[in-house]
Amino acid sequence: MKTIKYIALFTLALGLSATSCKDAKKENIQKEPTTTVEKVVPEDLKWSERMMLSEMERFPDPTLLDFREKPKWSYTPGLVLGACSRVFEKTQKQEYFDYIYAYANTLIDSTGTIDTYSLEKQNLDMIKSGDVLLFLYPITKEERFLKAMQTLNNQLESQPTTSDGGYWHKKIYPYQMWLDGLYMAEPFHAKYAKDYIQDEAKKEKIYNHIVLQFDLIQKHSRDEKTGLLYHGWDESKEQKWANKETGNSQHFWSRGMGxxxxxxxxxxxxxxxxxxxxxxxxxxLNQYAEAVTKVQDESGLWWQVLDQGDREGNYLEATGTSMFTYTFAKGVNNGYLPEKYLGIAKKAYNALLENLVTVEANGVVNLNQCCAVAGLGGNPYRDGSFEYYIGEDIRSNDPKGTGPFIMASLELNK
Structure with a gap:
């Protein structure tokens, strides 16, 4: 009987010990602080605002957009801030206007001089941030913004051209037209002419010259077999990247086409x-849309080198995909493209969200797998080879992706 009694007491002690341990653990768990991460970007907003607020969180100073260490007048802030102006127009939220204004306010002095800009360089990339001024001047009526716009228009009036009238991409890239250049210069030039050139004959001349740029790119850069366009064309055929017969670069680059x-x-x-x-x-545009659709990956995304999807090292790329999505969505919304392209845009957009967009605990949105930069020629020399395009840095939140992503989001939310 004693043995049974001792066993019973021992069992009871064990039970009490285990219970007290459990209680202690419970107590410890209850004492541990619960950590809640503050949402700096609310998740109940549309993707256009979520990405714009994420950019503002990453770059509180808009002059440092594109991971810069010091302010610079460049095309990448112009791209994101142009997208921001559309978010402002949609929402009328002051914070977006203030962010755009801060860029121009910092870089344009009281005389209208643009800090870090050089007209002598005749660089088409520098025209893109003129879109910021086209947005700000009608609202603020600040004379310095008008003068800065006039400076950019003067550059286009004096920009050197190929023998048939195509703008050189930059003075340091003589006789070369790049696909990039048409986006950098022509939307600004067209709106500036429409709103600020009073002389009808002069306005018509600008419109004619704008259309000529598209005519020449189609003539020189479009591949008849695929309908795709080569990144660059060198009239002189002297560049190492240029085909000695056609003057074209070797490949169809996603962002160039974008x-x-x-x-x-x-x-x-x-x-x-x-x-x-x-x-x-x-x-x-319709020819372009047909060609681009043919090289869309089954995932809905597009490849860095468009027609080489199955080639080792190639990758599905975010900036070009965002640009195609915006182009197709806006093309349909404005009646330029058939309705079927809206479905293609939606497929691409959903693929971006599923595969290349991530959201941090604080709500900040990231766009991943962006080609950081690509060009032709220069120093060190960029030869336009497949290996070159796939070998450039890949990073998250490149403004050449976030800007078009915001604009695509707006178009698809209509």
């Missing part, structure tokens, strides 16, 4: 509908 698509749908906003170039650009 720039061109956005150039077409944005220029059509300002070109008069009765101008003969209006219907011509719509025709080019």
């Amino acid at each position: 720039w061109y698509g956005m150039a077409m749908v944005d220029v059509l906003d300002f070109l008069p509908k009765n101008h003969p170039g209006y219907e011509k650009i719509i025709k080019y």
Whole structure:
């Protein structure tokens, strides 16, 4: 009996010990502080605002957009802030206007001089941030913004050209037209002419020259077999990247084609509908959309080198995909493209959200798998090879992706 009694007591002690341990653990768990991460970007907003607020969180100073260490007048802030102006127009939230204003306020002095800008360099990339001024001046009526716009227009009036009138991409890249250049310069030039050139003959001359840029790119850069356009064309055929017979670069680069698509749908906003170039650009856009759709991956995304999807090292890329999505969505919304392209845009957009967009605990949105930069020539020399395009840095939140993503989000939310 004693043995049974001792066993019973021992069992009871064990039970009490285990219970007290459990209680202690419970007590410890209850004492541990619960950590809640503050949402700096609310998740109940549309993706356009979520990405714009994420950019503002990453770059509180808009002059440092594109991971800069010091302010610079460049095309990448112009791209994101142009997208921001559309978010402002949609929401009327002051914070977006203030963010845009801060960029121009910092870089343009009281005389209208643009800090870090050089007209002598004749660089088409520098025109893109003129879109910020086209947005700000009618609201603020600050004379310095008008003078800065006039400076950028003066650059286009004096920009060196190929023998048939195509803008050189930059003075340091003589005789070369790049797809990029049409987006950098032509939407600005068309809106500036529409709103600020009073002389009708001069205005018509600018419109004609704008349409000529598209005509020449189609003539020199479009591949008849695929309908895709080569990144660059060298009239002199002297560049190492240029085909000695055609002057074209070797490959169809996703973002290069993206720039061109956005150039077409944005220029059509300002070109008069009765101008003969209006219907011509719509025709080019439809040819383009057909060609781009043929090389879309089954996932809905597009490859860095568009027609080499199965080649080792190639990857599905976010900036070009965002640009195509915007181009197709806006093209349909504005009646330039058939309805079927809206389905293609939605498929691409959903693929971006599923595969290349991530959201941090604080609500900040990231766009991943962006080609950081790509060009032709220069120093060190960029030879335009497949290995070159796939070998450039890949990063998250490149403004050349976030800007078009915001604009695509707006178009698809209509």
